[in-house]
Amino acid sequence: MRVPDKPSLDGLELRWGERWEADGVYRFDRSKTREQIYAIDSPPPTVSGSLHVGSVMSYTHTDLVARFQRMRGLEVFYPMGWDDNGLATERRVQNFFGVRCDPSLPYDDGFDVASVGGGDDPVGISRRNFIELCDRLTGEDEKAFEALFRRLGLSVDWTHLYTTIGERSRRISQRSFLRLAQRDLAYTAEAPTMWDVDFRTAVAQAEIEDREREGRYHVVVFDREDGGTVEIETSRPELIPACVALVAHPSDARFASLVGSEVLTPLFRVPIPVVAHPLADPEKGTGIAMICTFGDVTDVTWWRELGLPMRVVIEKDGRIGSREFGKPGWESRDVRAANAAMRELSGSTVNQARRRIAELLRDAGKLVGEPTAVRHTVKFYENGDRPLEVVASRQWFVSTLEFRDRLLARGEELAWHPAYMGARYRSWVENLNADWCISRQRFFGVPFPVWYPLDADGRPAYDRPILADESHLPIDPQEDVPPGYAPEQRGEPGGFVGDPDVMDTWATSSLTPQIAARWEDDPDLFARLFPMDLRPQAHDIIRTWLFYTVFRADLQHDSLPWTNAAISGFVLDPDRKKMSKSKGNVVTPMELLESHSADAVRYWAASARLGVDAAFEEQQIKVGRRLAIKVLNASKFALSNETPPGEILEPLDLGMLRALRSVVDEATEAFEAYDYARALERTEAFFWWFCDDYVELVKGRAYRSPADEGSRSARAALHLALDVLQRLLAPVLPYAAEE
């Protein structure tokens, strides 16, 4: 045994990191059975830059549990993944290399990105070439991520690494999709969906957030057939050309006589019916509202349930398109005026159109008073800058609404840590209002393993998709050819065309348990791991990652994907604001580890309970550093006397050990309840008492003659207590404990 003269934390991470790797101490032993295994569904961090100090905290939380379960004798399956599938990566690669993905181009296996000049316009390349570039760039980030996680001391088995754009993820994602399609749970439909006009893609309900915005209420006059008028209030007058009806509540006496009659829209003079529907709120506006295709999701409900026609004026780029009145579906009592008004709006953004139509209405005497300013909530894509529009387009959906009740039951079945986080899941599931739209009009993602036959005129038969053969996955329908067709038939009448879209990134990451456990690629391994024990994650993605993963497992395996969910909070800066790069208060994780040591940073992370947002406190990290150093020094004292210890007989020694035993019990109980912070708190309090009181009390006795019984008892007690304390602290301070 060699005890250093002056113990230090410096260099411990590198030394023990290498040793752990060489010895394979965290390598998963797949010969173990399900009962002997503790399986973790690690969150794959998004690869589009660098990791945040918040990630350091939450990944440490997972590692605390992993190390505890391993020390309790379970074989821990602790993989890692990189989430490099998605819009964030796509944008980064585009900007970095000056390229643009064009899925219609064929793969160029001799493509050299160096040949892409510094031209102004991005160079179009095939999807496969684009993915290869994504792989290349994300590879760099992923190396940095791994270095950070290794230094932090995450006891991950790095041989179980996956990427969400990798071949295995694409295969499993496509396989799962095909199974859903075969059961008609995944279906394609032309339907109104939420649409981001900047990214030009459909988005799902889960990616939508409300933001408060300034708006203006306009009171607008519609003409009745009998010569009277009716006034409605709207914040979106630019949708008047898309208006298909007025709606009032069935029991609203004020409008009862109007229901069933027709009115004319202002400016466009389009005859529309007045209808009744219980969703119309007599308290709002003037009590009667216009229904447009489509201003919001209520419009969609009204349109569907009342069987109204569709008159769309907003294009996918968010501008008002040109429309010709007088044609079928665009009838008008004054075609000339309608087209004149339409020309005023065509080509402008909704904001421009809103101002312009207000002027037109005013000039026509159809605006009552002036628009009044109001703050109201508007739906945005979570990464978007402009309000979402509702656009009718062909998309793939997964049936969700019909499973609401069983998904609620799954939420009850899952053990949430802390328990109250289950309420967020519940309120989300209770309020689901649409099937999951899983197609995205983007490029860097998992393609749909689907083609469509072309009819004699070259039109795709979307109602007869050709599903890929499962044995050939993953496939890219832009390159691969469906069974029974020749490559030359691509795009030709009577031939086929590949589905151009990619899946929602959550459609793949909702399968992380299946990907990590190699569903159907390795049935033996899967049976040993699934359902898993733990999903660790932060609270902001309960309605996405957690919800979708529960959903997929329920559909595919009729079970929960895991039994426990451990929900971490966020890291806030000391002013209690959310840390953000723009405020310049971000500390890079690697710098933290280098200046304070990994154990010190882990200590700070371990003091933050699950579910609670934690303040970033450098002071707390320093406290952790002192604790780690104290462990080294106390251990040095206990180990420096090399004479053999004896039997523990002294009442003081026995009393100390009795107290330590109850600390072990408490810490174990806390850890089993995922309350690592309490385990640390109890252990730490005991440890400082042990150092300051017990050690000082027995020091003199320990220094007596080696043969002295009291001295032997003291030394034996010190050895035993230090051994136990090191193990109690090992999940939090693995480096100091290992040293």
Added chain:
RNA sequence: GGGCGCGUAGCUCAGUGGGAGAGCGCUUGCUUCACACGCAAGAGGUCGCAGGUUCAAGACCUGCCGCGCCCACCA
């Protein structure tokens, strides 16, 4: 509008019906043979407010105030 969480020392936070606590920071003293990244002593609190239950409330119940978050059909 519905729901969840949180208000305890200057700061960060424990607190499981009976004694108001820890760490940091602050003050004072100490080169004691594991550790000055240490040790010892000390100052510092109407436990958000108001009722109620109880022999006893920081804790349990009700209402209110404040902060944060989640959800909701945006006329």
